[in-house]
Amino acid sequence: GQNIDQPTEMTATEGAIVQINCTYQTSGFNGLFWYQQHAGEAPTFLSYNVLDGLEEKGRFSSFLSRSKGYSYLLLKELQMKDSASYLCAVMDSNYQLIWGAGTKLIIKP
Amino acid sequence: GAVVSQHPSRVICKSGTSVKIECRSLDFQATTMFWYRQFPKQSLMLMATSNEGSKATYEQGVEKDKFLINHASLTLSTLTVTSAHPEDSSFYICSARVGQTSYGYTFGSGTRLTVV
Numbered sequence: 255g256q257n258i259d260q261p262t263e264m265t266a267t268e269g270a271i272v273q274i275n276c277t278y279q280t281s282g283f284n285g286l287f288w289y290q291q292h293a294g295e296a297p298t299f300l301s302y303n304v305l306d307g308l309e310e311k312g313r314f315s316s317f318l319s320r321s322k323g324y325s326y327l328l329l330k331e332l333q334m335k336d337s338a339s340y341l342c343a344v345m346d347s348n349y350q351l352i353w354g355a356g357t358k359l360i361i362k363p
Numbered sequence: 364g365a366v367v368s369q370h371p372s373r374v375i376c377k378s379g380t381s382v383k384i385e386c387r388s389l390d391f392q393a394t395t396m397f398w399y400r401q402f403p404k405q406s407l408m409l410m411a412t413s414n415e416g417s418k419a420t421y422e423q424g425v426e427k428d429k430f431l432i433n434h435a436s437l438t439l440s441t442l443t444v445t446s447a448h449p450e451d452s453s454f455y456i457c458s459a460r461v462g463q464t465s466y467g468y469t470f471g472s473g474t475r476l477t478v479v
Binding site for chain 1: 369397404405406407408409412454456468469470471472473475
């Protein structure tokens with residue numbers, strides 16, 4: 255079956271760095287997405303990785319290792335507004351998105 | 364950027380009534396629209412995929428006669444929850460793929476449905 259695993263919840267301090275991991279087992283791979291979702295709102299696109307390596311975009315970076323079925327989202331200089339759920343999603347061979355359950359990130363002052 | 368407008372944002376209805384949710388792509392043509400449901404503290408669950416001009420494809424366990432999907436044009440897809448029950452109360456979100464894969468998917472703002 256298809257499976258996406260990510261931690262349920264993480265806590266970090268304002269100004270610090272946090273890494274949210276995602277492991278996946280899917281039928282085929284056409285890229286991995288990270289989305290941010292604030293409570294009661296729709297997800298917003300953060301990043302897309304299809305090749306191995308690190309993609310940096312401002313305070314956020316995303317890494318992919320296809321051989322390990324592994325990705326992480328790195329958030330630097332954390333701000334209170336970064337408190338949200340972070341969803342990992344993989345596009346399978348049928349170009350369908352398979353979603354992880356999301357990681358709730360709590361930022362403390 | 365690509366925007367999907369979803370209405371209503373919140374709706375409260377009585378059991379047994381029907382509710383229609385609309386998603387419009389404002390500056391692009393959405394040949395395919397995805398409809399998701401999300402229960403509190405859970406991930407997005409794909410309900411169905413609608414393609415313009417053809418019947419929607421429903422995921423296993425989703426009743427097609429209860430959740431009616433219409434995708435009559437390239438800019439409008441609707442989801443109608445028929446004979447709603449309290450267990451249908453959830454957050455419903457539509458999504459469309461934008462251009463090439465790397466652009467990801469753009470989401471509507473979601474509809475919070477409460478059935479009383």
